[in-house]
Amino acid sequence: xxxxxxxxxxxxxxxxxxxxxxxxxxxxxxxxxxxxxxxxxxxxxxxxxxxxxxxxxxxxxxxxxxxxxxxxxxxxxxxxxxxxxxxxxxxxxxxxxxxxxxxxxxxxxxxxxxxxxxxxxxxxxxxxxxxxxxxxxxxxxxxxxxxxxxxxxxx
Amino acid sequence: xxxxxxxxxxxxxxxxxxxxxxxxxxxxxxxxxxxxxxxxxxxxxxxxxxxxxxxxxxxxxxxxxxxxxxxxxxxxxxxxxxxxxxxxxxxxxxxxxxxxxxxxxxxxxxxxxxxxxxxxxxxxxxx
Numbered sequence: 001x002x003x004x005x006x007x008x009x010x011x012x013x014x015x016x017x018x019x020x021x022x023x024x025x026x027x028x029x030x031x032x033x034x035x036x037x038x039x040x041x042x043x044x045x046x047x048x049x050x051x052x053x054x055x056x057x058x059x060x061x062x063x064x065x066x067x068x069x070x071x072x073x074x075x076x077x078x079x080x081x082x083x084x085x086x087x088x089x090x091x092x093x094x095x096x097x098x099x100x101x102x103x104x105x106x107x108x109x110x111x112x113x114x115x116x117x118x119x120x121x122x123x124x125x126x127x128x129x130x131x132x133x134x135x136x137x138x139x140x141x142x143x144x145x146x147x148x149x150x151x152x153x154x155x
Numbered sequence: 156x157x158x159x160x161x162x163x164x165x166x167x168x169x170x171x172x173x174x175x176x177x178x179x180x181x182x183x184x185x186x187x188x189x190x191x192x193x194x195x196x197x198x199x200x201x202x203x204x205x206x207x208x209x210x211x212x213x214x215x216x217x218x219x220x221x222x223x224x225x226x227x228x229x230x231x232x233x234x235x236x237x238x239x240x241x242x243x244x245x246x247x248x249x250x251x252x253x254x255x256x257x258x259x260x261x262x263x264x265x266x267x268x269x270x271x272x273x274x275x276x277x278x279x280x281x282x
Contacts, residue, residue, distance in 0.1 A: 019264035020172065075168045077175075088167065095166040098213070099263045102242025106262065113247050116213050 009152055010139060012103045013061075016096060021071045025141040025148060033140045039147060041125045044068040044089055046097030048119040050105065057114075059101040060136070060151040062127050063093055067145035071096075086123065093121035100150070157185035158206040158278070163196040163222065164189075164240070165214040169263070173209060173240065173270070180271035182278065193222030200232050207277065209270075212241040212248065220248075223255045236277050240265065 010027045017023045028036075043062040050057045063071075072084045072092040097119045105114055124130075127149065131138060136151040160177065162170045170189050177184060188203055190196035192214040199205065208226070212219035219239060227233045238259040239252050249260050259273040 016264050019266060072168065076171050091166055092168045095168050098166075099242050102244060102263065106242075106244035110244065111246055113245060115245075115248075116242065118213070118215060 005137070005152075005154070006139065008104060008107055009150065012107065013100055013139070013141065013150055015103065016099045020099065021074060023071065023143070025143050028140040028142055028147070036140060036147060037128065039127045039131065039149065041065070041127055043124050043127055043149075044093040044121060045124045045127070046093040046119055046121040048094075048097040048101045049117045050101070050114040051117055052112075052114045056153065057101070057105075058136075058151075058153045059097060059104070060134075060149075061093070061097050061100060062124075062149040062151075063096065064143065064146040064148060065089075065123065067143055067148065068093055070145065090121040090123075094119035097121070104152075157183045159185045159188065159204055161188045161190065161196060161199055161203075161205045161208045163191075163193065163208065163210040163214070163219065165191050165211065167191075169211070169240075176267040176270050177274065180267065180274065182271070182274045193217030193219065193225065196222055197225055200226070200229075200235075205232065205235055207274070208235055208237045209240050210237060212239060212243045212252070220251055220255065223252070223257060227255060238273055238277070240270070 014025055017025050042065045044065060046061045048059055068089045069084060072088050076084060102116055134151055136153045138149055138151045141148040162173050164170045174187050188199050190199050194217045210219040210222060223237055236258045239257050240261045242263045244262045252260055258277055261269055
């Protein structure tokens, strides 16, 4: 990933978490990333793309499940003290993916006519093989709940 | 004067965030109504008195721009103020929303103050 794209992606992801969830996520340097060989999960995996113009853009985000739980509890702040449901965790993950890619487009292609696809999300386990085989550019973020991973493909 | 507010967003998390932001902003809300897409929102408009609509754009079944077009075709609720709250930030999308007469366009992620300021502006004009 060229440094400019990496900086935009990093700034957008940080802005989404800081503004909407009051949570700080710190990018991990590429040297340190290469030493991380295991990402056992479980993770909530959100994915979203764009439609409407030539070229492909896809963003995948892998949020540690405890982090997704904490963020969702913060947002929903349930008065009945019930724990959040898997459906609510998936909903939060989809919205995070939606805000992240939407803002990347806003910062890089404001005049474009691209529209976001409907985001999807699911609970997954070990993501190490997926990251290794994806061929997508990726950034790791240090969080209070473990490593969060963002993959971005732009072609 | 208390305003009945309809929040239209397919994300329940986002509807919750918007509801909380408005609640702590001091905006005088009578009742919050919620809908997960444009079709559900039109059903709410048919059944409830709504003073203000806050709508996402990118939603399944019926998106926010189509929903606002349908609103404008209806004599009863064509004049209800609408604010878009969305991740869609392309100029083409903003222009289309503005051509439909929306009163504001807020991009996610948003600072709570942005929603508060926009609602105060609308409230001021309504007085």
